[in-house]
Amino acid sequence: MRLGLKDLSIVAALGALWGSVEIGLGSLLHVWNVPFIGAILGTIGIAIALVGRVVVPKPGATVSIAVVAALLKALSVGGVVLSPMIAIVMEGLIADAVLTLGGRPRRGTFVVAGALAVVWNLVHPLLVQGLIFGTGIITMYTSVIEKGAALFGLSASSVVLVFVGLAALYLAVGGGAGLLAWEAGRSVLARRAVGADGQGGAA
Amino acid sequence: MKTMPRRLRATLGGVDASVSCFAFSLVIGICCRDWWLLLALGLALTLAALVYPAGLRPLTRLRTWVLLTIIVLSSTLVGDDPLWSFGPLGISPSGALRGANMAMRAVIIIVAVTGLVSSVPIDRIGGFLERLGLRGLGFAVGVAFNLLPLIERSLVTSWQALRLRAGLRRPLTAARLMLVVAVSDCLRCADEVTLAAEARAFSPDAVKRPPFTWRARTVPLVATLVATAGVLVWFAA
Numbered sequence: 001m002r003l004g005l006k007d008l009s010i011v012a013a014l015g016a017l018w019g020s021v022e023i024g025l026g027s028l029l030h031v032w033n034v035p036f037i038g039a040i041l042g043t044i045g046i047a048i049a050l051v052g053r054v055v056v057p058k059p060g061a062t063v064s065i066a067v068v069a070a071l072l073k074a075l076s077v078g079g080v081v082l083s084p085m086i087a088i089v090m091e092g093l094i095a096d097a098v099l100t101l102g103g104r105p106r107r108g109t110f111v112v113a114g115a116l117a118v119v120w121n122l123v124h125p126l127l128v129q130g131l132i133f134g135t136g137i138i139t140m141y142t143s144v145i146e147k148g149a150a151l152f153g154l155s156a157s158s159v160v161l162v163f164v165g166l167a168a169l170y171l172a173v174g175g176g177a178g179l180l181a182w183e184a185g186r187s188v189l190a191r192r193a194v195g196a197d198g199q200g201g202a203a
Numbered sequence: 204m205k206t207m208p209r210r211l212r213a214t215l216g217g218v219d220a221s222v223s224c225f226a227f228s229l230v231i232g233i234c235c236r237d238w239w240l241l242l243a244l245g246l247a248l249t250l251a252a253l254v255y256p257a258g259l260r261p262l263t264r265l266r267t268w269v270l271l272t273i274i275v276l277s278s279t280l281v282g283d284d285p286l287w288s289f290g291p292l293g294i295s296p297s298g299a300l301r302g303a304n305m306a307m308r309a310v311i312i313i314v315a316v317t318g319l320v321s322s323v324p325i326d327r328i329g330g331f332l333e334r335l336g337l338r339g340l341g342f343a344v345g346v347a348f349n350l351l352p353l354i355e356r357s358l359v360t361s362w363q364a365l366r367l368r369a370g371l372r373r374p375l376t377a378a379r380l381m382l383v384v385a386v387s388d389c390l391r392c393a394d395e396v397t398l399a400a401e402a403r404a405f406s407p408d409a410v411k412r413p414p415f416t417w418r419a420r421t422v423p424l425v426a427t428l429v430a431t432a433g434v435l436v437w438f439a440a
Contacts (some may be wrong), residue, residue, distance in 0.1 A: 013354070071347075180379055185386075
């Protein structure tokens with residue numbers, strides 16, 4: 001992966017944009033105790049990183065934007081927030097892998113990249129808790145789900161159904177973010193082309 | 204730490220010592236069980252107090268203790284073979300033991316990770332990532348850090364302009380417009396940074412990052428940690 005000076009500046013600026021959303025909006029949502037904060041911030045962030053991939057169509061651009069945003073996230077109120085930092089990098093990595101394997105930039109690959117990156121937010125807490133607490137946490141969650149389902153007269157499979165429903169929702173939202181990023185990225189490129197021709201401002 | 208001899212303080216103060224203690228804590232935290240894990244916890248906390256005291260900061264937060272209490276309590280209430288049962292819940296000694304194991308392991312890992320991240324500067328992390336193939340990342344992080352206030356101001360201005368012009372009536376169009384405006388502003392900033400860097404003949408290839416070095420004085424510490432980890436893992440297994 002070789003990014004030139006111009007590409008690196010774009011990566012830095014878009015990483016700062018994602019980082020400022022994480023720090024500013026993230027702190028606000030935490031104070032308001034909004035549910036699914038990770039998914040909301042992840043969707044906005046991945047949309048920014050995917051627009052970055054339209055502007056810098058090189059492998060590694062998306063993950064670099066994510067890494068910059070993750071390092072800026074360390075400046076959040078409350079000190080080092082490792083779990084969100086890992087989530088941000090993983091989202092960037094997944095999106096970058098999909099786009100790199102997908103070949104030429106297309107609307108479809110952006111939709112898939114956005115969907116898979118956002119669905120990571122559903123898996124992430126389980127994985128991080130598994131790493132920190134060990135496999136015992138999975139046993140405990142399984143017991144809690146079985147006993148909780150029995151208490152409310154539900155079958156354990158209905159809990160799985162809720163999980164699958166959530167995954168479908170995350171996939172849809174992420175796919176939407178990918179589509180939005182593709183359209184927005186093309187608009188940004190068109191604006192820059194007009195600006196470069198001297199017919200208008202870049203912004 | 205101030206009361207320690209100067210040589211010992213210098214040995215424990217380096218990045219190599221932090222990395223060694225981090226690796227040691229992870230290994231003993233993952234491999235030990237039950238009473239051995241309690242011993243590992245004591246060792247990891249002592250090392251943290253000596254090498255990266257900032258790593259102990261999460262233990263001063265109520266949130267951490269609430270989380271650990273919930274883990275131990277839940278595991279006790281839903282564990283296998285309960286001694287006493289109250290409906291679907293019960294008091295399970297094996298569940299309590301499993302919960303205590305999870306909590307101790309969590310404390311070791313949280314302290315080690317927080318300690319490492321707080322004792323290794325961001326430019327060293329940037330340099331490490333550059334060596335992994337993310338070339339120019341140190342430059343990008345520096346630029347991003349400086350652009351942060353500018354971009355935050357620009358975001359707020361764009362948001363207010365969109366709101367005042369009733370742009371939020373159609374949420375999807377508003378989201379697209381907001382994204383385009385925010386990214387365009389960022390690209391304008393990036394263009395200015397590129398021009399300024401080129402005018403100063405800056406090249407990301409020419410930047411030299413300080414290499415990660417193991418100091419000779421850390422070798423006894425590393426040898427002691429490896430031997431201790433070996434003994435602990437051997438007996439715990």
